[in-house]
Amino acid sequence: MGNPYDYDTCIRLMEKKGKELFGAHFQIAETDKPLIKRLLVYFLKDSDNARKQNIFLTKGILLAGPVGCGKTAIMTLLRLFQIPEERFILKTCRDISFEFYQDGFSVIQKYGRGNFGKDMLRSCCFDDLGTENNLKYYGNECNVMAEILLTRYDYYVSHRLITHLTTNLNSSEIETQYGLRVRSRMREMFNLISFPQESKDKRS
Numbered sequence: 001m002g003n004p005y006d007y008d009t010c011i012r013l014m015e016k017k018g019k020e021l022f023g024a025h026f027q028i029a030e031t032d033k034p035l036i037k038r039l040l041v042y043f044l045k046d047s048d049n050a051r052k053q054n055i056f057l058t059k060g061i062l063l064a065g066p067v068g069c070g071k072t073a074i075m076t077l078l079r080l081f082q083i084p085e086e087r088f089i090l091k092t093c094r095d096i097s098f099e100f101y102q103d104g105f106s107v108i109q110k111y112g113r114g115n116f117g118k119d120m121l122r123s124c125c126f127d128d129l130g131t132e133n134n135l136k137y138y139g140n141e142c143n144v145m146a147e148i149l150l151t152r153y154d155y156y157v158s159h160r161l162i163t164h165l166t167t168n169l170n171s172s173e174i175e176t177q178y179g180l181r182v183r184s185r186m187r188e189m190f191n192l193i194s195f196p197q198e199s200k201d202k203r204s
Contacts, residue, residue, distance in 0.1 A: 005044050007037045014077040022073060029070075029202070036074060038193055039063070043081045055191050060123070060163045062186065064170070065195025070202050071166040072127050088123040088164055089114070093145050097132035100144045108144065112151025114161060121155060125164035130177060146178040153185040163189060 011028055014036070018026040028036065041049045042061060050057050063071050072090075079087050091111070100107045114122040132145060155161035165186075167174070175183040 005040070005046055007040055010040050010044070010081065011036055013080065014074075017077055017080060018073060021076065026073070029200075031199075032070065032074075032195075035193060035195060039074065039078055040081065042191065043078045058160060059191050060165070060189055061125075062190035062192045063164070063166045063194075064192065065168070066197060066199055067168055068202055069195045069199040071195070075125050075127070075164065075166055086123070088125045088162070090125045090127060092127045093129050093132040096126070096148070097144050100142065105142070108142075108147045108151060111148045113155065114152070121159055121161050123162040123164070124152075125166070127166050129165050129167040130169040130173065143178065146182050149178070149182050149189075150185065153189055156189050165190065 011033060015026070015028045018028070038053060038055065039061065040046075041053060042055050042057065045057055047057065049055075061075075063075060065071055076090060079090070082088070096107065096111060111124060111126075114124050126145065126148070129145060149163070152161060152163045156163065169177065171183065174186065
């Protein structure tokens with residue numbers, strides 16, 4: 001790729017850490033390496049290659065792909081290449097919806113702002129967008145992730161707050177589940193990086 005970063009070494013580090021976190025069976029498929037190198041361009045802030053590949057370092061990552069292709073594991077491992085104060089928080093959308101059921105609308109502010117009781121706004125990766133359910137809190141139904149994404153869009157515009165997502169949904173499914181307004185703002189907030197639809201389920 002013609003830059004000072006050794007992407008192959010980074011991938012080997014990811015694979016080594018993956019074996020520690022996920023078990024000795026973990027390995028990065030050869031077919032996934034080009035996609036992972038694109039993600040590394042972003043997380044290593046390789047501005048030259050980002051420009052060449054039309055990756056915007058001021059946006060977040062929307063990592064899409066079929067079930068079981070390794071999205072969550074890859075995003076977990078990419079945190080290795082962030083300094084601690086910039087390291088994103090990884091949270092599943094299902095867990096957030098259950099938090100809403102227990103704690104109510106304060107959860108939207110908590111994840112929408114991303115300050116978690118601290119002054120500094122934190123970047124977040126919301127894992128498995130589309131697997132959560134709309135839940136009711138004292139009779140009020142809420143599309144929790146839609147509200148969180150709309151709130152984070154406002155902070156993206158005002159404070160450049162970064163959000164990352166993983167999802168199995170395509171763009172039309174996102175629009176159906178979260179509405180045109182959310183889909184429109186997501187175009188502005190994210191770099192879309194997708195696994196091929198024929199990617200194998202690595203859990204099988």
